[in-house]
Amino acid sequence: MVTKRTTLDETRRALESGATTVEGVTSGFLETIEKGKRLNAFLSVFQRKAIERARDVDRKLAAGKAGRLAGMVIAVKDVICMKGERTTCGSKILENFVSLYDATAVARLQAEDAVIIGKTNMDEFAMGSSTENSAYGPVLNPVDESRVPGGSSGGSCVSVAAGMAHAALGTDTGGSIRQPASFCGIVGLKPTYGRVSRYGLVALASSFDQIGPFAGTVADAAAVLQVIAGHDELDSTSARVPVPDYNAALTKEIRGMHIGLPQEALGTGLDPEVRQAVEQTLDRLRGAGAVVEEITLPHSEYTISTYYILMTAEASSNLARFDGARYGERAPGVRDLAEMYTNSRTAGFGAETKRRIMLGTYVLSAGYYDAYYRKAQKVRRLIQDDFFRAFTKVDCILLPTSPTTAFRFGEKADDPLQMYLSDVYTVSANLAGVPAISVPCGVDGKGLPIGVQFVGKQFDEPTILKVADALGSL
Ligand code: GLN
Secondary structure, eight states: OOOOOOOHHHHHHHHHTTSOOHHHHHHHHHHHHHHTGGGOOEEEEOHHHHHHHHHHHHHHHHTTOOOTTTTOEEEEETTBOOTTSBOOTTOGGGTTOBOSSOOHHHHHHHHTTOEEEEEEOOSGGGOOSSSOOOTTOOOOOTTOTTBOOOSSSHHHHHHHHTTSOSEEEEEESSSTTHHHHHHHTSEEEEOOTTTBOOTTBOOSSTTTOEEEEEESSHHHHHHHHHHHBSOBTTBTTSOOOOOOOTGGGOOOOOTTOEEEEETTTTOTTOOHHHHHHHHHHHHHHHHTTOEEEEEOOTTGGGHHHHHHHHHHHHHHHHGGGBSSSSBSOOOTTOOSHHHHHHHHHHHHSOHHHHHHHHHHHHHHSTTTIIIIIIHHHHHHHHHHHHHHHHTTTOSEEEEESOSSSOOBTTTTTTOHHHHHHTTTTTHHHHHHTOOEEEEEEEEOTTSOEEEEEEEEOTTOHHHHHHHHHHHHTO
């Protein structure tokens, strides 16, 4: 199911000419959501509320008092809180959990008059690369419905790819915005760690998680980032770094820009068609006057193991709160405290979540902490240093987003290691805390989208937005 996508700019023009209203735009998206129900992108749709909000925005537009995102319709991953709405995190354990407050990112979007249309399906607690781990069934890739959309933000990605919203919020702990964006042929941006407040985001791995946008175009992703970025006193890890004008960076002028190509990037495990698309992308960038330089990220081979040690450690600790008492459904008929914990968590969590809680508990346990957790922390620093060293020579780094195009349902579901390996190009940006954007760069022989990512210096989203935007018109 591929539907025509609309950009914010197109909508703005239609609103200005009087050809449509925000209510009209919103009901159009609601119809597409209804038609595309089988894709299973949404866990809740705000039929009535979205229309009410849209009417509100129409009134504000008429009065000349509308915010910067007036006319934009946005879907939100169901791991981000919205007051009065369910936040399931794709898990049975939170099936009936209703948020008590808005996440800062959501509050900021609404303050600028975006209409939030619904909450999207996802891998349970954002663990996964295919959205096959949702307790509410998998999400289908609209380009080929026999294939996964990528994960864990599969629902948010598909809502944009299938024309059900202008943009969507996802979260990226190890690639969950960029990898689905590449599988579905859209734009996905993971901001610098600390760029966007995590207040109201249910934590997976707190030192990795970032909220970021999916959109059909780089300009729309930039428009969303503009609003959600910036310090928030409710999140002490959000940075006090000024927010630049992202739209101003979209000049399409990349002459003289230095783009690093890691010598480790095009190695074994990379699908030959993806490799070819990446090489063609490099040629296009050179043609526009960019300078491609070979660089090295010498610790690349350790990224997957380092990521999966540290993220499972953090996840096992963060998920302790889902115990049937503090948060989560309580199993019925329990006789004592231990049984309440055991039965509630056994019934509430899916297989991948349990696997990661066990792995994380193991690497944090007294006898293994030094050998695994502490060692991985040290390697994380080395991986970060690789990037910092590279950025003394180049303005940004180019990497494939994923080693393959979208795979079939079930292809990797029984083999967690194969699934983890599909994150090989994305996790390094999270380990280093740097921003990265995935943009479409071609299709394979089956017509499946291929994505390429640009990784930037900390807080230098303008450079990667600029090159990603320029690539779209080369
Ligand atoms: N696929 C990665 C994982 O399963 C990334 C998840 C994410 O970014 N939320 O851990």
